[in-house]
Each structure stands twice: as C-alpha cells, then as structure tokens.
Amino acid sequence: MVEHAKHAELSKTLHDCMVACNHCFDACLKEDDVKMMAECIRLDRECADMCAYLAQAIERNSPFVSQLAKVCAEICEACGNECKQHDHDHCQKCAEACLKCAEACRQVA
Template sequence: MSHEQHLELIQTLHECMTACNHCYDACLKEEDTKMMAECIRLDRECADICNYLEQALSRNTPFVSELAAVCAKICEACGNECKKHDHDHCQKCAEACFKCAEACKSVA
C-alpha cells in the first residue's frame, strides 16, 4: 500500500496522538497526579507509537501490519485506562484511542 492509501489511518493516528498529548498535559495538572500515573504513562506510550507509525506510513514502511498491531494494543491499553477516569480529557482520549485501535487492526 502506498502513502495515499493510508491517508485516513494517518489522520486517525494524528488525532489520537494529539488527544493523548492533551490528556497527558491535563493529567499532570490534576490534583492527584499519583492516581493519574498509569494514565499519564500510557498517554506517553500511545502518543509516541501513533507518532512513529504516522511517520513510518508516510515513508512507506514495509512493516505496516507489525507496527499497526503493536499500535492497536497500546491504543487499547491507553483507552481502557483513560475511560476509568471521569475527566473530560480522559474520556475524549479514550474515544480517540479506541477509534485508532480499530483503524490499526484493520491494517494489521
């Protein structure tokens, strides 16, 4: 598949990365950051893998399915953690993560 065929996935990855970075930043400002530690950690992991896969797709990586499978797993883990928290940023992040996980699974 060429870069053009992955444009929708690239967009979804970018949206997920942005949501995770926003959630990460907002979680650091919460009163009880200890309670948010796992959410913060997974936001970082997820943003990083989404960013990496977005770049890899744009350079036509031969490892699309392998990277997408890892990305889907991390996005699901982040989404599951975020949905445990009532904060608006966590709920929006969970939504973006689950959407991204599904998009990644479709090419994995």
C-alpha cells in the same frame, strides 16, 4: 499504490489520537492527585509516541506498517481502557480517540 496515500484515513486517525493523548497527558499532570493518574500519564505518552511513529512509517512506505499497526492497536487499546476509567473530560475524549485508533490500526494489521 503508494502506502501513505492508501493509509490517508489511518494517518488522520493516528494524528487525532496523538493530539488527544498529548492533551490528556498534559491535563493529567495538572490534576490534584497526579499519583492516581500515573498509569494514564504513562500510557498517554506511549500511545502518542507510537501513533507518531506509525504515521512516520506510513509516510516512508515502511515494509513493517502492518506489524507496527498491530502493536499500535494494542497500545491504543490499553490507553483507551485506562483513560475510560477516569471521569475527567480529557480522559474520556482521549479514550474515544484511542479506541477509534485501535480499530483503524487493526484493519491495517
């Protein structure tokens, strides 16, 4: 079976997480206390990039999907845990997407 067909659900979850992280990143930059949001912003960027990369790896049938999924799970979890600490709606939605994505990645790793 072709990898990207086998991982269709993960690809959707990765995309949803990337979108949530990009939205959170943008919204955090508009917060009054941007300095307080620095770690959230940094992790949003890392997470969105890693999700996009893993999705591309799946699409091209990379032999490293399981290793990349392990790293992606760690980054998603770190981002989710950081976002969870902030009361902003965009952070809470991002945390939910990240933690769901981390779980999905672990099932492939």
